[in-house]
Amino acid sequence: MPAAPSEPRTRDRTGVVVIGSVSADVTTFSQRLPARGETILGDEFTLLLGGKGANQAVAAGRAGARTSFVGCVGDDLFHDLVVDGLTDAGVDLTHLRTVPGPTGIAHIRVDASAQNDIVVVPLANAALSTEQIDTALDALSATSSVLLTQLETPPSLAAHIATRGQEFGYTVVLDPAPATPLPADLWRSIDIVTPNETEASVLSGIEVTDGATAEQAGRWFLEQGVGAAVITLAAQGSCVVTAEGASFVPSMPVDAVDTTAAGDAYAGYLGAALAGGASLADAVRLATAAGALTVTRPGASPSLPVRHEVDAFLGARVAS
Numbered sequence: 473m474p475a476a477p478s479e480p481r482t483r484d485r486t487g488v489v490v491i492g493s494v495s496a497d498v499t500t501f502s503q504r505l506p507a508r509g510e511t512i513l514g515d516e517f518t519l520l521l522g523g524k525g526a527n528q529a530v531a532a533g534r535a536g537a538r539t540s541f542v543g544c545v546g547d548d549l550f551h552d553l554v555v556d557g558l559t560d561a562g563v564d565l566t567h568l569r570t571v572p573g574p575t576g577i578a579h580i581r582v583d584a585s586a587q588n589d590i591v592v593v594p595l596a597n598a599a600l601s602t603e604q605i606d607t608a609l610d611a612l613s614a615t616s617s618v619l620l621t622q623l624e625t626p627p628s629l630a631a632h633i634a635t636r637g638q639e640f641g642y643t644v645v646l647d648p649a650p651a652t653p654l655p656a657d658l659w660r661s662i663d664i665v666t667p668n669e670t671e672a673s674v675l676s677g678i679e680v681t682d683g684a685t686a687e688q689a690g691r692w693f694l695e696q697g698v699g700a701a702v703i704t705l706a707a708q709g710s711c712v713v714t715a716e717g718a719s720f721v722p723s724m725p726v727d728a729v730d731t732t733a734a735g736d737a738y739a740g741y742l743g744a745a746l747a748g749g750a751s752l753a754d755a756v757r758l759a760t761a762a763g764a765l766t767v768t769r770p771g772a773s774p775s776l777p778v779r780h781e782v783d784a785f786l787g788a789r790v791a792s
Contacts, residue, residue, distance in 0.1 A: 487538040487616030488743045489642065491605060491633050492525015492541045493624035494558075494568075494599045495576035496550040497772050499732070503584045505622065521557030521774040522578050523597070524622040524649060526652055527733045531740020531762065532620070533561035534778045537747050540616065543625075546575035546596040549769050557773055567608035573613040586728040586767065592624060592650075602632050613640040618747040620739055622647045630654060634661035643746060647739045651675055660697030663754070664737060667703045677728040686711035687718045706765075710756050721756045724764040724789060733772040738763040741782065756770040761786045 502514040505710040519528070524762075541563050545554045547570050555577060558565055576597045580589045609619070619642035621633045630646075637644040637686040643667050645664045648654070659665075665789035669680040669688075676692040677684055678702065690701035690713025700714045709723040724774035744757035761782050777785075 474761035475747065478506045480711065481699050485615060486491070486567075486749075487540065487612065487614050488532045488618045488620060488747050489540050489609065489616045490529040490532065490740075490743075491523055491542040491600075491608070492528065492620070492621045492622045493523040493576055493592070494521070494526035494541075494545055494554050494593065495523035495592065496520075496521070496553055497522030497578045497580055499580040499582060499771065501582045501770065503518045505581055505583050505589065516770075518771055519553070520771050520773055521554055522580075522733070523576055523735055524624050525648065525774055526554065527776065528557060528559060528620050528622070528647070528743070529563045529589040530561040531737045531776045532744045533563045533740075534763070534776055535741045535744035535758075535782070536779045537672050537744035538564070538615070538692040539569060539744075540608070540612050542567040542600075542605060544569045544571050544596045544599045544604075546573050548574045549694070550575040561773075561785065567604065567611070569599070569604055571596050580732055581770075582730050582732065582770070586731050588730065588732050590732075594624065594626075598626055600629060602629065605629065605633055606636060609636055609640045616642065616747070618643045618645060618743045620647070620743045621644050622649055622739075623652055624650065627652055627654075631658045631661070634658055635690070638663075644745070645739065647735065648675060649735065656696065658673070658694065662697075664702060665693050665700075666704065666742065667704045668735060670708070671711060672703045680705070683708065683711055683720055687713055690718060700752060702742070702752075704735070706773040710760060712752060712756055714752070719753065721753065721760055724760055724785075726764045726768050728767040730770045730775065733765050733775055734766045736772070737766040737776050740776070742767040758786070759788075764783055
């Protein structure tokens with residue numbers, strides 16, 4: 473039988489645990505993306521902390537939640553970039569493990585319309601182990617209630633993370649990106665799944681193009697055993713599907729500069745809000761505002777807003 477949490481519960485379980493990938497993001501900005509075999513001149517280049525797991529941890533930390541990150545970083549020249557970036561966001565790194573070899577890398581290309589494409593090379597992220605996960609979940613279960621995870625870690629670990637998260641009493645939130653087929657029994661260990669329309673289409677087999685098809689896909693996730701589905705539809709907002717029914721949270725239009733990390737801002741703020749006791753609907757509204765602010769700035773982790781910025785953005789929208 474799995475071991476039970478070894479520490480006594482406390483009343484304050486407002487922390488967020490993020491298990492996932494961390495990378496050095498190499499990003500180029502150009503007016504358009506090159507065609508196959510073509511070389512073009514770009515406008516700008518950045519080298520910054522990234523990775524879906526690390527970005528979500530930074531977002532949750534900037535949202536004001538006590539946040540812990542579980543993952544692996546290499547012992548190369550990018551090590552300090554990762555550690556400093558997470559530390560600056562107030563993220564606890566007790567369970568970040570340094571392993572021999574290179575840190576994960578993401579190559580991101582962004583065009584003038586703010587669209588991007590990304591190639592992720594896992595490298596150190598592949599060293600994440602079940603032992604590391606179990607140790608962290610046990611140690612943090614007394615003070616944290618929400619677990620965020622994604623699919624940039626080894627796919628074989630996805631089911632383990634979700635199952636053990638539930639056993640230790642966490643609300644398990646899966647951002648299923650990049651979308652990949654998952655074991656059927658995994659879904660029963662997921663409390664909330666947060667795909668975008670593309671990921672929802674790939675996983676459910678239902679082409680998601682609008683609110684109606686998003687609701688259909690959301691119900692598919694519930695039929696697999698998920699507690700709730702939050703499907704993001706970019707400019708069309710978010711479709712929230714639970715056993716009680718479906719509802720829609722509208723988008724918050726902004727002038728986009730770079731869409732990189734918008735989904736991570738959304739996930740991090742969603743997790744922070746849920747850990748703080750917010751309802752799912754209120755958490756989605758806060759996450760929507762955080763995602764909207766993120767796309768108004770270039771880069772991944774540097775574009776993630778802090779809580780007072782998100783609150784001011786929401787306040788301005790209410791006032792107008």
